[in-house]
Amino acid sequence: xxxxxxxxxxxxxxQSLTRYFGSTDEVFLAGAYPDANEAVSKICKHRPDVVLMDxxxxxxxxxxxxxxxxxxxxxxxxxxHTVFEDEHRIFSAICGGASGYVLKSPDPDDVLQxxxxxxxxxxxxxxxxxxxxxRMFQHQFVQVQSTxxxxxxxxxxxxTCMVKxxxxxxxxxxxxxxxxxxxxxxxxxxxxxxxxxxxEAVVKAIEQKMV
Amino acid sequence: xxxxxxxxxxxxxxQSLTRYFGSTDEVFLAGAYPDANEAVSKICKHRPDVVLMDxxxxxxxxxxxxxxxxxxxxxxxxxxHTVFEDEHRIFSAICGGASGYVLKSPDPDDVLQxxxxxxxxxxxxxxxxxxxxxRMFQHQFVQVQSTxxxxxxxxxxxxTCMVKxxxxxxxxxxxxxxxxxxxxxxxxxxxxxxxxxxxEAVVKAIEQKMV
DNA sequence: ACAGAATCAGCCCGATCTGGCGATTTACGT
DNA sequence: ACGTAAATCGCCAGATCGGGCTGATTCTGT
Numbered sequence: 001x002x003x004x005x006x007x008x009x010x011x012x013x014x015q016s017l018t019r020y021f022g023s024t025d026e027v028f029l030a031g032a033y034p035d036a037n038e039a040v041s042k043i044c045k046h047r048p049d050v051v052l053m054d055x056x057x058x059x060x061x062x063x064x065x066x067x068x069x070x071x072x073x074x075x076x077x078x079x080x081h082t083v084f085e086d087e088h089r090i091f092s093a094i095c096g097g098a099s100g101y102v103l104k105s106p107d108p109d110d111v112l113q114x115x116x117x118x119x120x121x122x123x124x125x126x127x128x129x130x131x132x133x134x135r136m137f138q139h140q141f142v143q144v145q146s147t148x149x150x151x152x153x154x155x156x157x158x159x160t161c162m163v164k165x166x167x168x169x170x171x172x173x174x175x176x177x178x179x180x181x182x183x184x185x186x187x188x189x190x191x192x193x194x195x196x197x198x199x200e201a202v203v204k205a206i207e208q209k210m211v
Numbered sequence: 212x213x214x215x216x217x218x219x220x221x222x223x224x225x226q227s228l229t230r231y232f233g234s235t236d237e238v239f240l241a242g243a244y245p246d247a248n249e250a251v252s253k254i255c256k257h258r259p260d261v262v263l264m265d266x267x268x269x270x271x272x273x274x275x276x277x278x279x280x281x282x283x284x285x286x287x288x289x290x291x292h293t294v295f296e297d298e299h300r301i302f303s304a305i306c307g308g309a310s311g312y313v314l315k316s317p318d319p320d321d322v323l324q325x326x327x328x329x330x331x332x333x334x335x336x337x338x339x340x341x342x343x344x345x346r347m348f349q350h351q352f353v354q355v356q357s358t359x360x361x362x363x364x365x366x367x368x369x370x371t372c373m374v375k376x377x378x379x380x381x382x383x384x385x386x387x388x389x390x391x392x393x394x395x396x397x398x399x400x401x402x403x404x405x406x407x408x409x410x411e412a413v414v415k416a417i418e419q420k421m422v
Numbered sequence: 423a424c425a426g427a428a429t430c431a432g433c434c435c436g437a438t439c440t441g442g443c444g445a446t447t448t449a450c451g452t
Numbered sequence: 453a454c455g456t457a458a459a460t461c462g463c464c465a466g467a468t469c470g471g472g473c474t475g476a477t478t479c480t481g482t
Contacts, residue, residue: 181431183470
């Protein structure tokens with residue numbers, strides 16, 4: 001039996017979910033609240049396995065409430081339950097530690113399935129949400145190797161120093177070469193990267209993960 | 212009716228899936244292959260909506276095959292279907308453009324559900340996979356705000372310019388302020404970030420995602 | 423054995439940046 | 453009404469950087 005607490009400001013939806021969970025054997029609905037104010041103390045009272053959390057509610061946002069709940073009770077699984085599917089909210093929810101993100105659906109069995117999934121240590125996302133999350137994920141990690149530049153070992157070493165914010169002198173010292181040689185190498189790095197200042201080189205290096 | 216092509220080296224699983232899809236109205240199984248060699252030409256022949264792809268097969272890996280397929284036919288949805296749940300493979304699959312990642316399940320309806328989800332433009336991940344993906348996501352983006360620095364709007368704007376590799380003069384022009392004012396702001400930025408050169412500031416800005 | 427690349431070192435000069443000091447105006451909160 | 457903070461503009465001096473130019477040594481591949 002999964003203990004659940006529900007935060008949902010829409011009265012009719014809250015009531016229909018309450019009725020629905022009342023008729024299931026799998027879930028015990030310990031509490032249903034119209035807002036997430038003092039959410040942590042409510043969680044403290046019921047100690048639920050799973051929290052079903054709306055985002056848009058009067059007062060505190062569901063995502064903020066979720067963060068507080070997880071900070072206080074990290075083992076609690078929070079399932080975001082909303083109609084929003086904009087990337088910013090999805091991003092915030094995931095980064096805030098949500099165990100899942102389900103869109104409000106006319107079929108409450110969808111929610112039940114999600115609750116069971118997260119209770120069993122998994123995560124559950126509605127397909128449209130999962131697709132957006134995957135695109136965000138890809139966008140971050142797939143690097144365009146279009147303008148690949150072959151730096152020598154020494155150049156790469158010195159570029160690494162530059163990314164650490166070191167000056168010519170410091171680099172010379174760190175690499176045990178003279179100030180002039182550092183100068184020489186950096187000149188070549190700039191040529192290869194098609195830049196002409198340290199900040200530009202540093203940004204390119206980080207962007208293209210060449211260090 | 213969703214046109215599907217299947218790559219699966221395990222003969223009995225391939226046959227049982229073939230039988231299963233033969234008995235469904237929703238999916239037309241256009242082809243089932245024991246390996247992913249020349250996968251692209253096979254896709255070219257059938258032009259499926261969805262590809263169900265095992266990872267471990269003799270010859271080419273399913274993830275490699277997926278990448279080639281997506282490169283050639285970007286509209287094709289590829290659903291990874293495997294027993295592996297290690298983070299590296301999940302990561303590769305997502306970055307390679309997978310539309311979903313389903314664990315092999317004794318219940319073929321799970322696979323059918325996933326196929327329908329991706330066909331409808333969503334993504335589908337088994338709960339355990341989704342949980343791992345979410346953890347990876349969080350791990351990347353949750354930034355330690357320990358050393359949070361409050362920059363003013365103007366300072367942030369100018370820092371953004373610096374991250375683009377712009378010089379004082381260029382920033383002055385871009386922000387429609389004088390060279391001297393740029394100087395003034397950058398001085399303050401350095402103080403707040405505890406750095407004393409442009410490259411250092413740029414690196415900190417990127418690390419702490421403050422731009 | 424030779425050509426080319428990489429590494430190291432040095433010099434010069436103009437441009438840029440850094441840091442210190444000061445001043446005015448505007449906006450905001452008390 | 454006053455103080456504070458932010459934003460604007462200004463000057464100056466010294467340090468650093470960027471680019472051009474030269475030369476020596478070592479290593480590598482053909």
